[in-house]
Amino acid sequence: MTTRTQEEIITRVWALRANRGDIFGFREEVLVEALDLGHVRQVIAPRHPGEWTQRVDHETYARDYLDFAVGKILDHRGNSASRTVDKLGELAWLLGRDDIVAGMDHAGYPMYGAPKVRAFADGFGWPFLDDLDSNTRRALARMADGQQCDPRGCERGCAD
Structure with a gap:
């Protein structure tokens, strides 16, 4: 890359x-x-x-950090989720993927940045919803579409 x-x-x-x-x-x-x-x-x-510590393998770091970002979204962690979006954007830039940076910039930030994180994962062709149980997968997919995690209402902070 x-x-x-x-x-x-x-x-x-x-x-x-x-x-x-x-x-x-x-x-x-x-x-x-x-x-x-x-x-x-x-x-x-x-x-x-x-x-300072030099990191050499940015692709592996980006893949691992994507999983971390998904966790912050699902945990409804506002500031932490914002940080992950910033870091993923810089990782995409470091890896020479200006198209992904543009896709992330274009995506909205509702639901803890889930649309931006999905744009990052999709841009690289990396899994976004894999390795999650069906309920969690549904919740994350809704959040990435800018909707609250649960259509019946969210007690953790989501709002339409």
Whole structure:
């Protein structure tokens, strides 16, 4: 899979900082982990090198993180779900999949970002509803369509 160059990643980090497009730093976290030691020093202050670990296999990380994101959606975890959407978007970008980033940007954010996470999974051709029992699969499919998880009502926070 095509990945971004170190220079492209650094440029994106600085753009996020300049535009304040990543207030909590979730997107930057993904990007910085993609940098090698020589490049990470351009974006992390020298007094903090111990806070950095390079990640090399972004595809495996993205697959694992997709499962984590689905869990946050199903658990109705608003802030955590938002973080997963940001991180999945940056992983798609790192893997050179601007089409998936655009699909995620186009998808709405109702129901804890489920439509955006589905766009991510579908874009890569990865499972979104697999490995779930039938009730959970139905709930996630409804959420990805922008509906509350249970048509009879949700006690956990979903709303139409």
